[in-house]
Amino acid sequence: MSELTPNEILLSEDQIRTRVAEMALEIRRDFPDDLHLIAVLKGAFMFLSDLVRAMPGHVSLDFMAVSSYAKGTTSSGEVRMLKDLEIALEGRNVVIVEDIVDTGLTLTYLQEILRARNPKQLRTACLLSKPSRRQVDVKVEYIGFTIEDRFVVGYGLDFAEQFRNLPHIAVVGP
Numbered sequence: 001m002s003e004l005t006p007n008e009i010l011l012s013e014d015q016i017r018t019r020v021a022e023m024a025l026e027i028r029r030d031f032p033d034d035l036h037l038i039a040v041l042k043g044a045f046m047f048l049s050d051l052v053r054a055m056p057g058h059v060s061l062d063f064m065a066v067s068s069y070a071k072g073t074t075s076s077g078e079v080r081m082l083k084d085l086e087i088a089l090e091g092r093n094v095v096i097v098e099d100i101v102d103t104g105l106t107l108t109y110l111q112e113i114l115r116a117r118n119p120k121q122l123r124t125a126c127l128l129s130k131p132s133r134r135q136v137d138v139k140v141e142y143i144g145f146t147i148e149d150r151f152v153v154g155y156g157l158d159f160a161e162q163f164r165n166l167p168h169i170a171v172v173g174p
């Protein structure tokens with residue numbers, strides 16, 4: 001177990017629920033018919049499950065896993081594909097569902113490899129964004145909350161694989 005613990009709630013369960021429901025309707029409005037969501041594991045698992053439950057109509061899902069941080073709180077800049085998709089993207093309206101955009105390196109990599117699979121449209125939804133940390137200019141069409149440069153955990157996000165189970169988003173500190 002790490003010595004860092006979540007010591008301040010940044011976003012409560014209520015705040016997250018309300019915003020995720022708004023995002024679901026926004027995405028549905030933009031894609032009323034065909035919609036294929038791709039969740040980036042592991043961080044986006046909770047966001048995805050709340051997002052689809054708040055979304056009316058038909059939607060298909062797939063999962064991919066990448067690792068961008070080995071351990072700790074700084075980006076290595078290296079992105080590794082751990083699990084690829086199972087369903088083809090050709091001609092589909094695809095939305096990547098990601099927990100957080102920080103430096104933007106992970107999403108830039110993902111968007112590049114998914115665009116090469118010829119989706120009709122490719123958009124990205126992130127629950128959180130830390131714009132002050134951006135190293136590359138990556139396009140994210142749907143953002144839940146913009147936050148300051150602080151390391152956060154909970155609601156799927158981890159520190160050294162801990163705290164993903166928290167129902168809220170908290171800041172970790174010593």
Ligand code: IMP
Pocket residue numbers: 043068069075098099100101102103104105106107150151152153157158159
């Ligand atoms: P990026 O490539 O720097 O944009 O980083 C994206 C990935 O880094 C996310 O998918 C997270 O897994 C991780 N990450 C970035 N910031 C945080 C944070 O504050 N808490 C937990 N994970 C984070």
